[in-house]
Amino acid sequence: MPATTHRVSGGLLDPRQLVTSFPAALRKLDPRLMVHNPVMFVVEVGAVLTTLSAVKDPGVFPWVITVWLWLTSVFANLSEAVAEGRGKAQAETLRRTRTRTTARRLTGWRPGAGPGDEEEVPAAQLRLGDHVVVEAGQIIPGDGDVVEGLASVDESAITGESAPVIRESGGDRSAVTGGTTVLSDRIIVKITSRPGETFIDRMIALVEGAARQKTPNEIALNILLASLTIIFLVAVVTLQPFAIFAGAEQSIVILVALVVALIPTTIGALLSAIGIAGMDRLVQRNVLAMSGRAVEAAGDVNTLLLDKTGTITLGNRQAAEFLPVDGVGADELADAAQLSSLADETPEGRSVVVLAKQRHALRARGEGELEHATFVPFTAQTRMSGVDIDGRRIRKGAAGAVTAWVTEGGGAAGEEVGRITERISAGGGTPLVVAVQDRQGARVLGVIHLKDVIKEGIRDRFEELRRMGIRTVMITGDNPLTARAIAEEAGVDDFLAEATPEDKMALIKREQAGGKLVAMTGDGTNDAPALAQADVGVAMNTGTSAAKEAGNMVDLDSNPTKLIEIVEIGKQLLITRGALTTFSIANDVAKYFAIIPAMFAAAYPGLDKLNIMRLHSPASAVSSAIIFNALIIVALIPLALRGVRYRPSSAAALLSRNIWVYGLGGLVLPFLGIKLIDLLVQLVPGLH
């Protein structure tokens, strides 16, 4: 396994991709494939007609039109081929990991019954429920759950992240993915997917676009585009009898050119690339969407359910201040707090040591420096930790446990301690009481204020979401008091405290009953029903296979904040479609002003007034319109792949901006473009 996996770089289009995708684009000219895209199928049929016409009745003009009509078809296919090509590179690396692994299957293995018989079989022969053993250096043969042991696993094959992760039996970190490598130790894995349906297989299909189906919105847009195409076909076909009556019968070449210029080729050509690129943008952010439908749904989400820990707050609470009781110095409390935390390897414990060092210049003493020190570790029963040193017993822990310990030692906690701890709780913090028992008896020194640290910038993020019309709900296991305080500080719209999986499920159903679309993240097996119920369920890759199965997206980085990005990508996908449709239709105005006078100015000289671009000749005018029509497709491929710029704002503001840029731009740009092309093509002999 290479330590670093090649990943497709985001966004920009490498011009070389246009060249390398060219053969694929030519292959896609097969009419059986083209017919799925009605707009471009009409272009291809038109190209065949002009080719026949040009062969029968050769000339510079028919051939120019013919060549550019074929190019229009090729450019459309090229956009799709380029979009697909970007996924192919990634699929290639994935495929390499899916080597012909052999699996060490255990027959008759039962939990706790010791190793059974072992046999070597090809990974492809593994069945659901088989148990396999994997040791350091071996590749895990299939998706499954660890049922025995603990191991560090290199998952860079799928995540691109080279730091190893821990996988262990039981709990929410038991899922392993086929194709990843065990770095240390030995695990027994129960296989949970059939060969050919593993996570990597699905990933390959997704990034290659093989499993791509048209999404609901894409189908709806296709229907609209097809009907516009029919309207323009009718308009042009019926134009011939009108033209004959006017004494200006038109050639097949001109009529085909007019049809192609009018039908929405720009969006027709780019529509499928936009969809593939949308999925690709997710893949670049290490998110796998199991269907394009889910990406579209992400754009529509009304309510985001966000786990507090990891999304809104940093993973752990941190010591924020020392609050001594009356008669105790702050330094004395800090010293005691630090001593009692030296052996505490939890992030909270480490943060106490750090705070004492920063605020009170107390150097963290190494455990070895203290003689006669006996460290008391934290246990779930005592709910406190501490140290016995030089006849002093220092304890730090939950308020109830420590005050009970003080009372037991003959001391009294006093009302003041209660007041301080209540104030901290009310503010959303967690109080840790520090007490000492020495010659003066047992007494409380003070309280450590542990605080949830809200992620930087998260408040602004929620503000943006609100402007987009999305409601955020924080999900936490904290009590309502704490939850409210954090919710207020983070700026979420609502919170669900002491949340159980059932509560989550009920909340989702309630929102959905009101017609809202809900997105959430989850990792545990008990999240699975809620993930399945949510319209967009993003499972963390570290989660259980049940969770990954239930969600319709998997985040390989297991970063819950990404839900917000997913929503933005969904919106961007739809906006790109809408913007290019508008652009495509607006383009037609200029094309009419180029082609109609070219067709009829000879019969009705007054119509030459419509030639407001003052194009050189009828032949150059029609050629310029067709060439512009083809080139604009290539010019917009980068935009289709990147997606239009999206900045979170209200619907009205977004619409205004996009109408100005793509509506007005679509109206004006072709006038300039066609005029420029005309200045060039009029130099071609035979076009003037």
Add this chain to the structure above:
Amino acid sequence: MNDTLAGWLQILALAGALALTHRPLGDHLAHCLTNSRHLRPERLVYRAGGVNAGTDQTWAVYLRAMLAFSLVSVLFLYAFLRLQNQLPLSLGTRPMPPDQAFDTAASFVTNTNWQSYSGESALGHLVQMAGLAVQNFVSAAVGIAIVATLIRGFTRQRTDRVGNFWVDLTRITLRVLLPLAFVFAMVLVAAGVIQNFHGAHSVTTIAGQHQSITGGPVASQEAIKELGTNGGGFYNANSAHPLENPTGFTNLAEIYLMLVIPFSLPRTFGTMTGDRRQGHALLAVMALIWAASVAVATANELHSVSSPAGHAAGGMLEGKEQRFGIWGSVLFAVSTTLTSCGAVNSAHDSFSPGGGGLLIFNMMLGEIAPGGTGSGLYGILVLAVVAVFVAGLMVGRTPEYLGKKLGSREMKFASLYILTTPALVLAGSGIAMALPGQRAAMANPGPHGFSEVLYAFTSAANNNGSAFAGLSANTVWYNTALGLVMIFGRFLPMVFVLALAGSLARQRPVPVTAGTLPTHRPQFVGLLTGVILIVVGLTFFPALALGPLAEGLH
């Protein structure tokens, strides 16, 4: 008072009257379409017809009821016209020829009122009253019934029921059309429109010649002809005839009548959806297009004069009645082509190329500003669906209008709707122009002759019914072709609207958030107007280029 001042006062009076009445009428319509109580006369109708008025129908059943009713109407009217010589009050008229009878029956049942006959010489009083006038009422009611189902599609949720056709039809006729038509028939009689059962009078003109003038129940027919945006005149000269439209006042009253229901329906929409602002936005689009059209057409008729006689008259007065002048004629012509009414008080054929082209363009808009009774609102709603779809994408959500998602099903029906009428107009005109025999029916050569054919098919497909004149349309071919175009142009869109309504009613609404495209602001008004103009403009630009543009640009 000069013409300009009089013209402006007419427009202001008209706008003022519409502004005053659109609210109560719109709310009254909403009440009729939502209220659950049946009136005594209505219950009698239901009992007579064996209608179960208590249950709502699915869109498919509603459609079947509507189509069955319309089919029976066509057959009845056809038989009536073919047998009229055997009936009382026939005034000695002969039976109508089969092709013309088909054309006329299709025309009146589809709310088009295209007339290839001359009313005073071809029809007796009974056919006019019991045949045509009845259709004037019920065809208008059918239009309103169909838009009612579409509105219910937006307001109802998770149901397959869109209303009861028989109840809608009966209520709209009895509670809205009949009372209003009665009142305005009285007003018209008071203002000089005739109402009698006389046959032909022979009068001696000033020049000493004899002229035969037929009397009849004109005022009663005139009121519903305008109110139901039907447009079929008692006389061949339609509202240019002094017995149908004697004065400037009756002219203004008739314009008001054709506009009042279409301009009130957005209010009905706003009231029924519970968000009046949505109605205001649609009303604004309608009013904007109407006002712009009046302005451009008036300017064209006043200023694009080429002949010395025209300069002397101060505008394009050929084919316009002196008692209405340019302003009164243009106001009528624009309103009649934008409402699918099709009554005329001037010869549209004689308008300036720009003015006449605009009248064709008005109809090409699909009769949506404000459009026919009912058909105007459902037309603009379907266009709003298309506009919302594209604009909705641009705000990054799968599009929704009034909380209902616009998915592939909804877009299929909306697309078919916007496809139908242009296809009928263009295919009809294309075939007519490709057949040398039919081209001969034109009165003029060159682009103007083509405009006559284009106008005829545009008028028929959009169920307008006005004629550019000039075209000799009473041939077997034109009677048949235009009859078919009218039927397809009326009922195919209705099928799609009903299917759309059914599809919308099934949905659960999506809540409105800051991320929802607002459809009540000036932004949306501008967007919808732009979409309408661009889509229609792009569809018909080549045809218009060879007709009015070729004629008008020199």
